[in-house]
Amino acid sequence: MKIIVLIKQVPDSTDVKIDPVTNTLKREGVASIINPFDMYAIEEAIRIRERFGEGEVVALTMGPPQAEEALREAISMGCDRGILVSDRKFAGSDTWATSYTLSQAIRKIDDFSVVFCGKQASDGDTAQVGPGVSMHLDIPQVTYVKKIDKIDKGSATVERMTEEGFDIIETPLPAVFTVVKEINEPRLPSLKGKMRAKKAEIRKMSADELSCEEDKIGLDGSPTRVSKVFSPPPRGGGRVLEGEPEEVSRELTGLLKDIVIG
Amino acid sequence: MDYLLTEEQKMIKDLCRQIAEEKIKPVAAEYDEKNEFPWDIVKVMAESDIMGIYIPEEYGGMGGGVMDLAIATEELSWGCGGISLAFAASGLGTFPIILFGNEEQKKKYLPRIASGTIAAFALTEAEAGSDAGGIKTTAVKDGDHYILNGTKQWITNGGEAEVYSVVAMTDRKKGARGASAFIVEKDMPGVSFGKKEDKLGIRGSATREVIFTDCRVPKENLLGREGLGFIVAMKTFDHSRPGVAAQAVGIAQRALDEAVKYAHERRQFGTTISSFQGVQFMLADMAIQTEAARAIVYSAARMIDSGAKDIAKVSAMCKTFASDTAMKVTTDAVQVFGGYGYMKEYPAEKLMRDAKITQIYEGTNQIQRGVIASALIKESLAK
Numbered sequence: 001m002k003i004i005v006l007i008k009q010v011p012d013s014t015d016v017k018i019d020p021v022t023n024t025l026k027r028e029g030v031a032s033i034i035n036p037f038d039m040y041a042i043e044e045a046i047r048i049r050e051r052f053g054e055g056e057v058v059a060l061t062m063g064p065p066q067a068e069e070a071l072r073e074a075i076s077m078g079c080d081r082g083i084l085v086s087d088r089k090f091a092g093s094d095t096w097a098t099s100y101t102l103s104q105a106i107r108k109i110d111d112f113s114v115v116f117c118g119k120q121a122s123d124g125d126t127a128q129v130g131p132g133v134s135m136h137l138d139i140p141q142v143t144y145v146k147k148i149d150k151i152d153k154g155s156a157t158v159e160r161m162t163e164e165g166f167d168i169i170e171t172p173l174p175a176v177f178t179v180v181k182e183i184n185e186p187r188l189p190s191l192k193g194k195m196r197a198k199k200a201e202i203r204k205m206s207a208d209e210l211s212c213e214e215d216k217i218g219l220d221g222s223p224t225r226v227s228k229v230f231s232p233p234p235r236g237g238g239r240v241l242e243g244e245p246e247e248v249s250r251e252l253t254g255l256l257k258d259i260v261i262g
Numbered sequence: 263m264d265y266l267l268t269e270e271q272k273m274i275k276d277l278c279r280q281i282a283e284e285k286i287k288p289v290a291a292e293y294d295e296k297n298e299f300p301w302d303i304v305k306v307m308a309e310s311d312i313m314g315i316y317i318p319e320e321y322g323g324m325g326g327g328v329m330d331l332a333i334a335t336e337e338l339s340w341g342c343g344g345i346s347l348a349f350a351a352s353g354l355g356t357f358p359i360i361l362f363g364n365e366e367q368k369k370k371y372l373p374r375i376a377s378g379t380i381a382a383f384a385l386t387e388a389e390a391g392s393d394a395g396g397i398k399t400t401a402v403k404d405g406d407h408y409i410l411n412g413t414k415q416w417i418t419n420g421g422e423a424e425v426y427s428v429v430a431m432t433d434r435k436k437g438a439r440g441a442s443a444f445i446v447e448k449d450m451p452g453v454s455f456g457k458k459e460d461k462l463g464i465r466g467s468a469t470r471e472v473i474f475t476d477c478r479v480p481k482e483n484l485l486g487r488e489g490l491g492f493i494v495a496m497k498t499f500d501h502s503r504p505g506v507a508a509q510a511v512g513i514a515q516r517a518l519d520e521a522v523k524y525a526h527e528r529r530q531f532g533t534t535i536s537s538f539q540g541v542q543f544m545l546a547d548m549a550i551q552t553e554a555a556r557a558i559v560y561s562a563a564r565m566i567d568s569g570a571k572d573i574a575k576v577s578a579m580c581k582t583f584a585s586d587t588a589m590k591v592t593t594d595a596v597q598v599f600g601g602y603g604y605m606k607e608y609p610a611e612k613l614m615r616d617a618k619i620t621q622i623y624e625g626t627n628q629i630q631r632g633v634i635a636s637a638l639i640k641e642s643l644a645k
């Protein structure tokens with residue numbers, strides 16, 4: 001079984017700062033890591049290959065040349081190879097263009113069964129790329145996958161997390177699955193994996209090689225226009241009600257009624 | 263300081279630090295309190311190829327030497343000096359097989375150990391500590407077997423390990439030349455386990471009695487030949503002591519890191535305690551001593567890996583220096599933490615408790631100084 005994992009390199013920081021002048025993310029001086037959710041995607045892909053005892057896990061990323069590091073880390077965990085989609089022409093891609101470009105690269109990999117993605121990226125946070133890829137490739141998608149109950153070459157039964165519980169979904173393959181952190185516990189790299197990763201040949205793909213249509217990639221191919229990016233204002237301090245329990249509870253009920261009834 | 267590590271050694275260092283940071287550190291206090299064996303961490307280490315770092319590649323290991331073992335032990339011990347012993351004491355139990363095992367023995371046991379089976383080394387008995395020659399456990403030949411009888415005490419990984427390198431007397435009349443070493447498996451008939459010790463430190467490691475009652479060990483499991491028992495033990499210690507020393511360095515480094523961090527958080531007299539020269543000098547001395555300890559450990563380990571012949575002295579030197587350093591640096595760390603250092607909610611007191619053992623096992627520091635002095639005298643007479 002051949003499995004593709006889409007990974008994104010993101011800044012290693014939970015609070016990414018935004019440049020107030022350019023409205024872009026400030027990346028200088030922040031180390032890069034694999035998007036945390038993508039670690040679960042990698043782990044699940046490797047587990048499936050291990051369960052089948054054969055197959056291949058291909059890590060795929062679109063990004064600048066240094067995103068190669070993310071692919072090597074994926075290989076050190078157990079992915080078989082890495083593909084870096086990189087070209088100046090891709091600069092400024094929004095989620096639509098990113099999904100289009102990634103799906104063009106996926107078309108180059110024949111006979112795959114699953115495309116795994118993280119639920120969302122820790123910087124962009126849109127959770128749109130997985131579904132976008134599925135639309136561009138015209139294959140089914142299941143988002144928020146928390147468990148794979150059954151999988152063979154042609155179909156899979158998976159559990160999709162919802163706010164109330166979970167759905168059980170049966171889908172033909174190939175399909176796109178985006179995973180949540182409940183699905184597994186990602187392994188650490190192994191020494192043998194690290195050594196393999198260091199020597200691994202990373203396949204690079206350019207816009208021309210992917211036969212991308214020029215007006216669908218990069219800034220020009222991105223319908224999204226960012227008008228303003230801002231940090232939400234810090235939450236105002238709460239109010240502490242003081243006094244006897246009876247009094248306080250009466251006051252609280254009044255306040256709640258005001259909020260709910262208005 | 264740059265120790266010019268190879269690419270592979272840097273990978274070992276990074277990976278072991280990652281395991282220490284992400285997997286060991288968060289559970290260390292809990293294992294310390296519960297006095298349990300860290301099987302979940304062993305699993306992580308096995309899956310990451312750590313357990314076989316020092317085992318030759320042809321037997322499923324990573325082909326590293328004493329230096330690689332030391333680097334790994336240091337980083338893992340930074341996370342917890344007790345939990346790291348599941349790895350390091352397994353090395354102690356495995357060196358007899360690497361150094362003295364025949365092809366069949368190596369093929370049978372080393373791949374298993376490389377993939378996560380734990381080993382242990384059983385020499386000490388109630389009446390025979392520093393004076394290992396006083397062991398009473400016997401091994402009597404009976405056809406295709408040896409019959410072992412006796413009780414080994416304070417065996418690290420005891421009860422958890424599957425493979426034991428055991429030293430027993432095959433011919434009491436010959437004294438020190440009458441001891442032999444055997445590979446004994448946990449489930450061989452006649453192996454049982456006694457008291458689990460409740461210890462001052464390294465409580466995330468298992469220390470237990472291993473009891474042999476008419477235990478039948480196939481004669482193929484004799485290491486080397488009859489009479490080599492103490493040679494096996496001494497050569498094993500020459501190779502394993504840098505591991506104890508590295509454990510000490512890891513503990514000392516952690517104490518230094520914690521002390522520095524605390525010193526610029528804690529405020530007294532309207533400022534951080536790190537602004538007081540009295541505290542600064544303590545931190546500086548801790549750093550100097552820890553770095554010097556690391557340097558002597560790495561030098562000794564590299565010398566041993568180079569195939570040098572007379573390694574007993576350097577091996578003893580690095581163990582003594584690093585363990586004395588760890589005791590001093592962890593004691594100073596408690597001092598930097600003040601009263602908080604004495605409390606279990608803070609990391610300093612555990613480091614001090616964990617450091618103490620490194621001055622005692624694999625030969626007390628008094629015995630090590632004896633080894634060093636005899637080597638000096640021998641060298642002087644040879645001039």
Ligand SMILES: Cc1cc2nc3c(=O)[nH]c(=O)nc-3n(C[C@H](O)[C@H](O)[C@H](O)COP(=O)(O)OP(=O)(O)OC[C@H]3O[C@@H](n4cnc5c(N)ncnc54)[C@H](O)[C@@H]3O)c2cc1C
Binds near residue numbers: 006091092095099224
């Ligand atoms: C409004 C907006 C405007 C933007 N404008 C710009 C811009 O002008 N210039 C610019 O450079 N960027 C821009 N970006 C960032 C960029 O478009 C997104 O970061 C990128 O498309 C991925 O989206 P995301 O981070 O929300 O990922 P999500 O959709 O949240 O990611 C979900 C999953 O998709 C996969 N995935 C996501 N990205 C990749 C990737 N690159 N390679 C492989 N797999 C991936 C991963 O599996 C990931 O877990 C913008 C983003 C937004 C939201």
Ligand SMILES: Cc1cc2nc3c(=O)[nH]c(=O)nc-3n(C[C@H](O)[C@H](O)[C@H](O)COP(=O)(O)OP(=O)(O)OC[C@H]3O[C@@H](n4cnc5c(N)ncnc54)[C@H](O)[C@@H]3O)c2cc1C
Binds near residue numbers: 384392632
């Ligand atoms: C937690 C722990 C784990 C252990 N793990 C193992 C293990 O895995 N396998 C194993 O075989 N053993 C193990 N041991 C045993 C350990 O190696 C011995 O405790 C150690 O060798 C000291 O022996 P002893 O405790 O009998 O002390 P003793 O030999 O009784 O020494 C008592 C004191 O006398 C001093 N002394 C003794 N002889 C001399 C001398 N000639 N000159 C100067 N001073 C001397 C010592 O330095 C010490 O200060 C372990 C011990 C502990 C506490």
